[in-house]
Amino acid sequence: MILEVKNLKKKFGDEDVLKDISFNVEEGDIICILGSSGSGKSTLLRCINFLETPNSGDIFFNGINTKNMNINELRTKIGMVFQSFNLFNNLNVLKNCMIGQTKVLRRTKEEAKEIATKELIRVGMKEYLDKSPKQLSGGQMQRVAIARALSNSPSLILFDEPTSALDPEMVGEVLSVIKEVKKTGITMVIVTHEMQFAKEVSTRILFMNDGVILEDSRTEDFFKNPKTDRAKDFIKRFMEQ
Amino acid sequence: MIYAGFFGWIGRIIEEYAIQILYGIGRTLLLSLFGTVVGFLIACIFSYIRVKENPKIIGKILKGFVNVYVTVIRGTPMMVQALIFYYSFKMIGIDWDPLTSGLFTVSINTTAYLTEVLRGGIESVDKGQYEAARSIGLSEFRSMIFIIYPQAIKNSMASIGNEFIVNIKDTSVLNVIGVIELYNACLMAGNRYYKVVEAMTIAAIIYLVLTLSSSKLLQMLERRIGSPIKPIQSSN
Numbered sequence: 412m413i414l415e416v417k418n419l420k421k422k423f424g425d426e427d428v429l430k431d432i433s434f435n436v437e438e439g440d441i442i443c444i445l446g447s448s449g450s451g452k453s454t455l456l457r458c459i460n461f462l463e464t465p466n467s468g469d470i471f472f473n474g475i476n477t478k479n480m481n482i483n484e485l486r487t488k489i490g491m492v493f494q495s496f497n498l499f500n501n502l503n504v505l506k507n508c509m510i511g512q513t514k515v516l517r518r519t520k521e522e523a524k525e526i527a528t529k530e531l532i533r534v535g536m537k538e539y540l541d542k543s544p545k546q547l548s549g550g551q552m553q554r555v556a557i558a559r560a561l562s563n564s565p566s567l568i569l570f571d572e573p574t575s576a577l578d579p580e581m582v583g584e585v586l587s588v589i590k591e592v593k594k595t596g597i598t599m600v601i602v603t604h605e606m607q608f609a610k611e612v613s614t615r616i617l618f619m620n621d622g623v624i625l626e627d628s629r630t631e632d633f634f635k636n637p638k639t640d641r642a643k644d645f646i647k648r649f650m651e652q
Numbered sequence: 653m654i655y656a657g658f659f660g661w662i663g664r665i666i667e668e669y670a671i672q673i674l675y676g677i678g679r680t681l682l683l684s685l686f687g688t689v690v691g692f693l694i695a696c697i698f699s700y701i702r703v704k705e706n707p708k709i710i711g712k713i714l715k716g717f718v719n720v721y722v723t724v725i726r727g728t729p730m731m732v733q734a735l736i737f738y739y740s741f742k743m744i745g746i747d748w749d750p751l752t753s754g755l756f757t758v759s760i761n762t763t764a765y766l767t768e769v770l771r772g773g774i775e776s777v778d779k780g781q782y783e784a785a786r787s788i789g790l791s792e793f794r795s796m797i798f799i800i801y802p803q804a805i806k807n808s809m810a811s812i813g814n815e816f817i818v819n820i821k822d823t824s825v826l827n828v829i830g831v832i833e834l835y836n837a838c839l840m841a842g843n844r845y846y847k848v849v850e851a852m853t854i855a856a857i858i859y860l861v862l863t864l865s866s867s868k869l870l871q872m873l874e875r876r877i878g879s880p881i882k883p884i885q886s887s888n
């Protein structure tokens with residue numbers, strides 16, 4: 412088991428945003444987290460790599476309680492792709508994908524460059540190595556962000572609505588890059604509103620509502636036999652689109 | 653030679669005091685440049701202390717110090733600061749010359765202003781930049797050094813340059829401790845003939861040339877570095 416989340420709770424002020432969340436991620440799993448806006452999906456992802464500090468609960472990574480791990484080392488093993496890309500504006504595309512490798516993983520410049528280039532080729536951004544993020548379209552920025560996450564050779568990548576900030580015509584290119592990444596066998600947890608994509612790509616669905624996981628099912632089961640009315644409504648709304 | 657009239661006196665003062673005035677220009681530029689560079693370097697450290705979230709006990713003490721420092725220095729005239737530093741150091745047995753004391757004062761003063769400038773620069777960098785830096789494993793310190801500061805400084809270039817230009821003018825107050833910078837050199841020349849207006853006209857023209865050419869130079873430098881980065885709004 413690559414990730415084990417146990418009884419995770421998170422409050423913002425008086426608001427219980429995550430109410431006792433538990434779930435497991437097996438190696439090779441592609442988990443899509445679905446749920447309406449405000450249900451705590453982003454907060455859950457951000458707790459996994461400690462961009463938010465949970466109020467209680469435990470997170471085990473490869474069987475080790477993350478409380479006993481160095482946080483920066485943990486983060487090199489858990490990549491993150493943000494809704495708003497967050498490419499480093501002061502670095503070009505190649506350097507965006509190198510800085511983690513050289514400054515945290517202590518890879519040599521040559522090695523880092525080689526790996527970064529390989530990942531940028533994977534996401535189809537080979538032609539843009541020396542471009543600044545400002546010169547890229549949203550879709551291109553997100554592809555670079557995915558390559559940046561991959562460059563640290565993580566064993567898990569978290570995606571927080573990777574296509575929500577994109578113009579509709581760019582959603583496709585990013586989703587197909589994620590499908591491409593899937594082929595590497597890397598484990599992924601993806602928060603998304605792209606239901607068709609979730610249906611095609613994921614092995615499991617976590618359906619969240621109001622700070623709890625209402626359903627944790629195999630993707631097929633979730634779409635065929637949702638257990639809760641909430642999930643049924645959610646899927647129905649999607650089918651009607 | 654016969655000197656007469658306003659321009660005649662200007663000519664005469666320039667002719668007789670050219671060397672002193674040139675030294676004055678040199679000191680004014682030295683004070684402004686030194687103050688801005690040293691102030692900038694210290695401000696890099698102070699602004700970090702100032703923006704650090706959840707500091708530990710030492711960080712809290714440092715933060716308190718920086719806050720008081722910035723408030724006091726920005727809230728009092730540099731002329732008053734210069735007098736206090738110059739004579740208080742003498743009182744405790746440090747016998748320094750006016751120029752050294754002036755360099756000290758202008759650095760202390762500029763530090764306070766640039767600390768605020770850089771704090772603003774840091775706050776203008778989208779929060780997502782910092783989160784992304786942390787998410788790839790960079791420590792807080794390294795995220796600041798490699799990602800946040802380069803952008804914050806770039807965003808602050810205009811204000812940093814402006815601080816240099818302000819220093820060119822404001823270091824004139826250092827005459828109170830006897831620094832013979834541009835204003836003081838011109839004044840001394842003018843006093844020799846009781847021609848203050850003529851002498852100050854010379855000073856004003858030279859100040860104008862210095863500030864305008866610095867401003868042009870800084871503009872060129874800014875263009876070379878590139879326009880400030882427009883942050884992309886994060887939405888998490």
Ligand SMILES: Nc1ncnc2c1ncn2[C@@H]1O[C@H](COP(=O)(O)OP(=O)(O)O)[C@@H](O)[C@H]1O
Pocket residue numbers: 423428446447448449450451452453454455888
């Ligand atoms: N930094 C924060 N401070 C206060 N409240 C927050 C913060 N982040 C999220 N929340 C609140 O937590 C709830 C869940 O937010 P979020 O995890 O972003 O949901 P989702 O990603 O599913 O839309 C929302 O009510 C949101 O307003």
Ligand SMILES: [Mg+2]
Pocket residue numbers: 452453454572888
């Ligand atoms: Mg969200």
